[in-house]
Amino acid sequence: xxxxxxxxxxxxxxxxxxxxxxxxxxxxxxxxxxxxxxxxxxxxxxxxxxxxxxxxxxxxxxxxxxxxxxxxxxxxxxxxxxxxxxxxx
Numbered sequence: 001x002x003x004x005x006x007x008x009x010x011x012x013x014x015x016x017x018x019x020x021x022x023x024x025x026x027x028x029x030x031x032x033x034x035x036x037x038x039x040x041x042x043x044x045x046x047x048x049x050x051x052x053x054x055x056x057x058x059x060x061x062x063x064x065x066x067x068x069x070x071x072x073x074x075x076x077x078x079x080x081x082x083x084x085x086x087x088x089x
Contacts, residue, residue, distance in 0.1 A: 001033075001052070008035065008050065015039060022053070022066055031057040034066050036074070044081045046074060 011017035019035040032053030039046045048070055053062060074080040 004033075004050070004052065011037075015041075017050070019050070020066070020070075022057075022062060030054075031062055032066075034070065036070065044079055046078075046080060 008017055008019050012019055016039055017035050017037045018039065019033060021033050022031045023029065024031050033050070034048065034052075035050045036046045037049045048067070051063070051066075053060075057063075
């Protein structure tokens, strides 16, 4: 994390990436991090990446919940669209 945070923050300031921290609400501790990356507002697109979870949280529902959150936010709130070449025929 010590190398990751200094690399990501300048990208966030430029609007290229948007990092999130996964916090366990009941216990209040950090479980990991994820981000939107390569944000392309003109194309209404972005990527998911830079996912990191502590060993005790890997292979748990946390990853599923975070991905669901990212997808819901991307499409329902931010208005992202799938490229037409990736749509099912």
